[in-house]
Amino acid sequence: LAKTTQPISMDSYEGQEVNITCSHNNIATNDYITWYQQFPSQGPRFIIQGYKTKVTNEVASLFIPADRKSSTLSLPRVSLSDTAVYYCLVAPPEEGGFKTIFGAGTRLFVKA
C-alpha cells in the first residue's frame, strides 16, 4: 500500500478556504485517493474520493495532478464546525475488501 504524508496540523479562520495536501509518491496505477473527516468522539466520515484531475461534491473538492503523486483537499469557506482531523488514504478499489491504513491525519483547527 502506498504511504501517505500530510501535515500534522493546520489553523484557519472562519470563511477562509483551506487546502490540505497529501503526498503519496508510491501510488499504484489502480489506486484511488480517499479523504475522511473525523470529529471528536465520532468515527471517521467519508468526504470525497478521486482517481485523477478534479472531483467536487457538496462538501469539498479534490485536486489530483497528472502524476498523481499528491492530492489536495479543498474546503471552501470553512466554519468552526469544520474543526476535525482529516485523513488521506490511498488504496485500490478491490471488491474483496482491502487493508486500509489511516495515518496520523491533519488536525484542522478553525478559529472565529
Add this chain to the structure above:
Amino acid sequence: DAGVIQSPRHEVTEMGQEVTLRCKPISGHNSLFWYRQTMMRGLELLIYFNNNVPIDDSGMPEDRFSAKMPNASFSTLKIQPSEPRDSAVYFCASRGWQPNEQFFGPGTRLTVL
C-alpha cells in the same frame, strides 16, 4: 437507514474479564471492518470481512482478540482476557457502494482497569 450500530457504547471492565463488542452493519453492505483507535497508535485496522468471511486479520494484536461474523447483519469482537492496554475506542465500519467508502459506527469506548 440507521447506519452502523455498535453496542455497548461504553464498557468498563476489570483486567482479566472477557469483553464482547457488537456491530450491526448497514443492510446490504458486504464488507465489515473492525478498528481500534488510541492517542498513541491512531486508528488501526484489526480485521475485515467480506461476505462474512475473514479476509485479513493481520492487525489483530494477539490471540486474546477474536472476531466473528456469523451472518451478514452481525459481527462480534471479543477480548479474552482483557488487559489495561486494550483500553481504546473500537470502531466498526461497513463498506458502501463506492469502492473505498466506509461507514463507521459511533464506536465503543473500552476501559480496562
